[in-house]
Amino acid sequence: MTAKSSRSATPKRGTTRHGELAALLKQRVYAGEWKPGALIPAESELALVYGVALGTMRQAIQTLVEEKLLLRHHGRGTMVSRGLTGNTIFRFFRFGAALISEDMPTARILVKETIATPEELVTIFENRPRKLLLVERCRMIEGLPRLLEKIWVPLPAFSALTRLPGTAWADRLYPMYAQRCNVVVLKASDHLHVRPMAAAESAMLELKRGNPGLVVRRRSFDIKGHCVEVREALADANEFELEMPVY
Amino acid sequence: MTAKSSRSATPKRGTTRHGELAALLKQRVYAGEWKPGALIPAESELALVYGVALGTMRQAIQTLVEEKLLLRHHGRGTMVSRGLTGNTIFRFFRFGAALISEDMPTARILVKETIATPEELVTIFENRPRKLLLVERCRMIEGLPRLLEKIWVPLPAFSALTRLPGTAWADRLYPMYAQRCNVVVLKASDHLHVRPMAAAESAMLELKRGNPGLVVRRRSFDIKGHCVEVREALADANEFELEMPVY
DNA sequence: TAGTGGTCTAGACCACTTG
DNA sequence: AAGTGGTCTAGACCACTAC
Incomplete structure (x- = not known):
């Protein structure tokens, strides 16, 4: 399949598909394409676009959530963090x-x-x-x-x-x-x-x-x-x- | 299927299959069946025994790892934590x-x-x-x-x-x-x-x-x-x- | 070499939020 | 009702560890 061949085409060691995806998504935030407070596309859509399974895309998003860069809300979507509010x-x-x-x-x-x-x-x-x-x-x-x-x-x-x-x-x-x-x-x-x-x-x-x-x-x-x-x-x-x- | 029917047989709200499994595994640690430092059965075996998919069992184990109750080592197995070493x-x-x-x-x-x-x-x-x-x-x-x-x-x-x-x-x-x-x-x-x-x-x-x-x-x-x-x-x-x- | 956990797929269905 | 993330399945293959 496409996904499989593309994987064997880039046999980078020490990296994972979801790790690469996380880096790609992070870049789109850095570039300002997705601004703080804005919803990013649905994980199902992102999975389609990047040609990976849903679970893999979920894993990529999960790492960015743990980095506090993204926030997920069940039923609403995934948005870019607005950052700390201070006063702590x-x-x-x-x-x-x-x-x-x-x-x-x-x-x-x-x-x-x-x-x-x-x-x-x-x-x-x-x-x-x-x-x-x-x-x-x-x-x-x-x-x-x-x-x-x-x-x-x-x-x-x-x-x-x-x-x-x-x-x-x-x-x-x-x-x-x-x-x-x-x-x-x-x-x-x-x-x-x-x-x-x-x-x-x-x-x-x-x-x-x-x-x-x-x-x-x-x-x-x-x-x-x-x-x-x-x-x-x-x-x-x-x-x-x-x-x-x-x- | 068996899994599905057993799930509908227990339509507990607010609980998940992996949450229940985590509780069951935790009980076996509390009961002393798996002692600190000992390896627990492979996740594939546990998944078979409990009649769930591998991913579900992995998720259950993951929550116990985040609670510091279990430690996973790639290629070696999953063991019960020996606890803190102190002096901190x-x-x-x-x-x-x-x-x-x-x-x-x-x-x-x-x-x-x-x-x-x-x-x-x-x-x-x-x-x-x-x-x-x-x-x-x-x-x-x-x-x-x-x-x-x-x-x-x-x-x-x-x-x-x-x-x-x-x-x-x-x-x-x-x-x-x-x-x-x-x-x-x-x-x-x-x-x-x-x-x-x-x-x-x-x-x-x-x-x-x-x-x-x-x-x-x-x-x-x-x-x-x-x-x-x-x-x-x-x-x-x-x-x-x-x-x-x-x- | 055998056995373990880690990654990934390609679906299905459920639970939550919003118009 | 439509769309989102969350759960779960049933596999396949890879990477690491120990014997």
Whole structure:
């Protein structure tokens, strides 16, 4: 059959048909043919087009679902992920409240300036950007200053934000990045550690001098896996709380 | 066909054939028919025995693999998990070393006694045990005391350990539980928070008074999902370091 | 070489969502 | 009612492991 002959025509070792298909589908997302939030063709149709059995195409799609690139909904279809919604740094903290609701935090912008890329950040972003936008803000919960945050994003990719006044910034940055800069954050990685706060930091957060601070350093990645944002958050380590599985 | 008629004979809603099979296989592990480390029959044989297609049986096995109950090895077979090997609390800390090797930590037993079950622990263990074995130890790295640990295990399930002299205790507890108490730890969950150390604690760890401490409270679960151990570890919060994905 | 899990096919039917 | 993903079948062949 056609499928069989085409398979023997490409006897690549170490690859599978569904693996190749996954790569092909991923390319179509990268190329922008299927945009975030849009439904892709039905798996039955894709199977026909690519000349493979349904199960094989399902397997290819499944790997992209596990990579969080696609989302499947029974009866509705398969769509490209809209990415993370953000605001998850608070998951590490109690802050008195039993549960921090989605809309509680508000942010006050302290600094917003264009800077030359610091040496330690040059290699983190793609294309070695020469300039970055640096934003510092203080996030409040129930009127109390709880979290200091620094955000670095590369220019000119995020230049739409330099023109945006500080008062117009949304609490959640990821949806704003998607809307104004056309950047979808699909994955992120947090690095946590504890250090004593500097005098200025503890003062800002209304804590005693030398109070231990928990630092969350986050790198955010777009749909292609490129780092598009570095963030550093600082808060009272005594409010830190985390539950995690052991494997 | 037989399969079809038997399916219509049990028109349970909300269940699937592979889901039922997974439950049946799980039962055979619980019953001890297939012991940890042993190979289970080939999926082709199981499919024959249960009268289902190969793919369906594969799907059933796959769910148990994702639950960490089974492990598959291409060409070798499918075996029941031997459980966690432990010693992973150090993954949260730097302690100067670039990487903490598997064999570096050594432990000194401070306390080992049978106690009446404290109220807050009664409901955590299965069968509300009346007595527990409490062990306190100090774990060293390169000769320095780095971590204080309290361990609670239920009696009489772990009574083999009460007869074991403190000097005979292994660094890694999970393999010892498996060997001496016939308890396999399959999963665990860590809860982390930061608090100031008490004077005695900071003295033991050779830290200054009021040094922030990171507390890791771990609950370990056996093959049936029952809690079989509670552990609380305390160490210098300034040595804490953790990298984790964001979803 | 025999036996295992992994891939793939070509269907059928079921369960869910939407107009 | 039409279209989607989810389940299931009954095979074939491939890739890996151990004897």
